[in-house]
Amino acid sequence: MVKIAVMGSYDSIYGFAALGLSIFPVENDAAKAGRLLHELAENEFGIIYMTEELAAVLKKEISRYADRIAPAVILIPGVKGNTGDGIQSVKKSVEQAVGSDILFGNE
């Protein structure tokens, strides 16, 4: 049994608490958020939803979990709007697999 976490600024994520997901409000502080991310990863959180703004400052920490089956770090748009990083991450995996982005290159 694994748990689901949501990380980001409080305004972006408090709604998820109503659904029974564990929310962890953090500001865009790389050191603090990075520690929290590692802590969550060690504590059986299978999915970590993270706002795109927060993920932008945590790129290195997130890449540590790229090759592991858990946790899955999934980007979601925050309350301030969509930065396009989520779409970008899908494109990146196409690029990694194929060599160049042949599917969504012109989107």
Added chain:
Amino acid sequence: MASKQFNPTRMELTRLKKKLVTAIKGHRLLKDKRDELMRQFLDLVRENMELRKKVEAEIKDANRNFVLAKASMSEEELQTAMMSPKQEVYLDLKAKNVMSVDIPVYDYKTRTADANDIFNYGFAFTSSDLDGAVQSLSDALPDMLRLAQIEKSCQLMASEIEKTRRRVNALEHVIIPETQEGIRYITMKLDENERSTQVRLMKVKDMMLEEAHDYSGRDERMHELDEE
């Protein structure tokens, strides 16, 4: 290209021939693996993109509703309303093996069976905007979980495809040509040794015959006889 030095011995030749057979077999297998992974990956990543766009739109809507809800309520009231969740999500994580890549499969259950039973607060002190906001987010949750599963699978498969592709290329462009070059070199070297041994033997035989029958001396004597 082949800069490696090989020992021109029969043992080395046998070893290289075995290596070549294994390399070719491995290359074929890895190529098949790569192609199949790629096929599945492309299907999955298309779905990933669609789902992501959908989820992002849903969350954007929910966020808008939450902003509205926040505008018409005080911060304290909102925090109180959100304090003790009624609904809970239990997630079961299993690994599925696709072409030697472990991809996650999530199985989720909610605590209350009724999907609409999500409001953890009394309706007296909260705005109706909050109801709508929570509802819209709750509707997005199944898609979000599916997105998590597919996106993680895509990431794992992408890195496996990259690794496999490197291996295929290394075999195809380095290991196999190098081994073939080595086999050719050793075969040529051994043939050359064979020929030189042959020639040496013939030479020695000539010399021995010469000594036994004194051929050159006999020729001279024959000439002398002819002149007479």
